[in-house]
Amino acid sequence: MPDRDTSRRGTYRHGDLRRTLLEVGIALARAGGPDAVVLREATRRAGVVPNAAYRHFADRQALLNAVCSTALSALAIAMEAEIAALPHDSPPLAAARARLRAVGTGYLRFAQAEPGLFRTAFSVPDNLDGPAGVGTSGLTPFGLLAAALDALVAAGALPPERRPGAEFLAWSAVHGLAMLVIDGPLRGLDRAQIHDLGQRLLDMVEQGLAGGGGGPTPGRD
Amino acid sequence: MPDRDTSRRGTYRHGDLRRTLLEVGIALARAGGPDAVVLREATRRAGVVPNAAYRHFADRQALLNAVCSTALSALAIAMEAEIAALPHDSPPLAAARARLRAVGTGYLRFAQAEPGLFRTAFSVPDNLDGPAGVGTSGLTPFGLLAAALDALVAAGALPPERRPGAEFLAWSAVHGLAMLVIDGPLRGLDRAQIHDLGQRLLDMVEQGLAGGGGGPTPGRD
């Protein structure tokens, strides 16, 4: 981060204010979630007057959007890392199952390791499927989940007729648990307890998606 | 709502400012979620000077907490209404299953019918299990879910060893879907589509909680 004000900075130009603001914004989001991404504080830390930000971002929301995309990318990368850590020599069916679990586990680990960034990532309702917020594979977190489910179908572990919309069901479960853990009644649980609960949740998703016996409850309205 | 200012109001005293502020706060939350619960705007609508609020609420957060409790109560009541609408002559096992579905359906319907209140209800991390935010049965939304799961165990539809923590798994799934629907990629779906997805989700929860064949995936870490 460059110097703190014009006099100390020496130069009238800053150099790369846009990038600096983004990095500061990320730091703020990390520490305090979306509400902590405050334009004036960001410019202060960048050593620049508040209005300078408007040369690079239309308004506070634009900065927040950029931070949000970065947070989504970080989440995607965390999920990819969890996938990459899987053994490469498993049989296809076990591999497909393990991949879905890795997607969920990576998601939950990130939420717990970086709650501020996690909350920021989902503070903007867009960008979830847009071109932004991708990891090194070019997929968003959502895309990674969809791909894992496709692989599950290809491996025969998920009936194709149950595939459509399944990403929403799986995402609901994992995202909901993440919320409970970072600022719901489950905050305060230690890492191991959360991990166990996460694995039980993933069991539920796997069982529930594949569909055990009898299909959906008859007579539902 | 009483008159808009002292001159029109006539009386120096307001009458029941605390209640008025709470009601206005609920209206604001309904329309715009937690961020719309703005102290100055609430006092403006109550026809009173901003500082008057501090005689009844310690600060903005205290007002928001009160609104949050009310929103939680409204959610509990919506869920109770869904339960009450169930037929009373079903066999116990079917009744227990239907009750769990009603809990989830009521939750999702409320989120969709009152997104502002719903978001407000979960904007304060406490109050989820405290004495506040209860419905006519005296239970919080969380308590209603727990009771439905207990009934499921009593009816034999859920093995007792799977009961502990099951409320967190079920809640995760339903809450996550609610989030997707009110400000995630699923907003914009019409009522019927959401209902269908909700029922599929509840199928997944039912299947996944009861545990089909073989129990959890072996070899999970």
Place this chain on the structure above:
DNA sequence: AGAAAGAGTGTACGCTGTCCACATTGATAG
């Protein structure tokens, strides 16, 4: 060299939450 465009500064406005001192009231004690 001079003009044009880009980047940062300075000032200002309205909005917010909140603190302080003051005014008005209804209830209560003598």
Place this chain on the structure above:
DNA sequence: CTATCAATGTGGACAGCGTACACTCTTTCT
């Protein structure tokens, strides 16, 4: 019946926020 007191509402103030407008400094392009 009146003096007092605690509760309640008012008025003015401050800092912090997002943001609009006009200005200046610096680089770049003709």
